[in-house]
Amino acid sequence: xxxTLDPIxxxxxxxxxxxxxxxxxxxxxxxxxxxxxxxxxxILPLVGLVVAAIMAWQYGWMGWSFVAMVIGGWILTGLGITxxxxxxxxxxxxETYRWIRATFMALGAMSxxxxxxxxxxxxxxxxxxxxxxxxxxxxxxxxxxxxxGMVKGLLYAQxxxxxxDGRWSKPQLDRYVPDLMSDPILRGVDRFYxxxxxxxxxxxxxxxxxxxxxxxxxxLGFLWGGLVRIxxxxxxxxxxxxxxxxFGSRTYDAGDHSTNNPICGVLGLGEGWHNNHxxxxxxxxHGLEWWQFDLSWIVIRSLKALGMVWNIKLPTRRLMDAKxxx
Ligand SMILES: [Zn+2]
Ligand SMILES: [Zn+2]
Numbered sequence: 199x200x201x202t203l204d205p206i207x208x209x210x211x212x213x214x215x216x217x218x219x220x221x222x223x224x225x226x227x228x229x230x231x232x233x234x235x236x237x238x239x240x241i242l243p244l245v246g247l248v249v250a251a252i253m254a255w256q257y258g259w260m261g262w263s264f265v266a267m268v269i270g271g272w273i274l275t276g277l278g279i280t281x282x283x284x285x286x287x288x289x290x291x292x293e294t295y296r297w298i299r300a301t302f303m304a305l306g307a308m309s310x311x312x313x314x315x316x317x318x319x320x321x322x323x324x325x326x327x328x329x330x331x332x333x334x335x336x337x338x339x340x341x342x343x344x345x346x347g348m349v350k351g352l353l354y355a356q357x358x359x360x361x362x363d364g365r366w367s368k369p370q371l372d373r374y375v376p377d378l379m380s381d382p383i384l385r386g387v388d389r390f391y392x393x394x395x396x397x398x399x400x401x402x403x404x405x406x407x408x409x410x411x412x413x414x415x416x417x418l419g420f421l422w423g424g425l426v427r428i429x430x431x432x433x434x435x436x437x438x439x440x441x442x443x444x445f446g447s448r449t450y451d452a453g454d455h456s457t458n459n460p461i462c463g464v465l466g467l468g469e470g471w472h473n474n475h476x477x478x479x480x481x482x483x484h485g486l487e488w489w490q491f492d493l494s495w496i497v498i499r500s501l502k503a504l505g506m507v508w509n510i511k512l513p514t515r516r517l518m519d520a521k522x523x524x
Pocket of ligand 1: 324328438439443456472476
């Protein structure tokens with residue numbers, strides 16, 4: 199059973215903009231320990247990539263299993279983010295069984311992009327203040343219009359916002375995700391988030407050992423299936439925050455700089471149709487045209503065909519025409 203979006207697409211969690219802007223100014227920087235954790239989460243996958251590249255150059259081709267671990271792990275944990283954290287929880291764009299919700303939450307947590315409650319809170323804030331002061335990761339908040347200003351904005355939106363003062367590491371959950379805090383699955387994944395991070399590195403290490411039977415294979419599994427895969431997933435997700443608020447086309451008037459970008463659309467498992475998404479945030483489908491490849495939507499539609507998903511929200515043609523840039 200699909201339902202169409204109400205013409206007023208303001209989500210339930212919408213909070214008065216002026217109060218959010220005031221709140222942004224009042225958020226203190228994170229304590230040092232928290233900032234070191236964030237720095238490690240951003241830097242360590244990059245170090246892993248460099249080490250893996252040097253080893254590949256030194257030892258040559260290491261077999262398809264490590265490539266499969268990067269691609270398979272990226273798609274699985276990436277869908278945890280796009281279908282689970284984003285479309286299911288942040289925007290409540292469809293409903294499903296508890297065990298499916300739990301599966302997507304576990305997969306999303308293993309992408310090492312933060313616990314589901316923290317991720318959803320930051321993301322809802324992004325929608326509430328998109329490209330305005332208080333948006334956690336807009337590339338447009340500087341006042342330097344030069345090429346240098348653009349690069350600075352893009353780097354800030356990509357990962358700088360996580361590193362500069364860490365203030366987004368502890369969003370006010372009771373303010374942004376009060377509806378999600380009562381969910382025992384989300385609370386559980388939030389509480390034991392560290393275990394999911396360990397699993398995210400431990401599972402590929404175990405697979406590397408199982409495939410090769412050697413400690414060297416386990417190390418390669420850790421490097422490729424763990425750190426390199428996390429690096430790939432991180433930077434594709436973050437490209438939606440940077441590139442998809444800068445480069446691409448604007449089909450709909452979303453009141454911000456969001457764009458539809460075909461490369462991010464494919465690599466981002468459908469999330470790069472970001473202008474569509476900002477125009478219709480509660481839509482379960484982001485690639486609204488038949489040619490806009492949206493793997494996350496294909497997954498949601500397949501689950502619907504199996505009777506595992508219901509109450510899917512989609513915009514009507516009339517609503518889409520009304521918002522189309524003239
Ligand atoms: Zn956005
Ligand atoms: Zn969103």
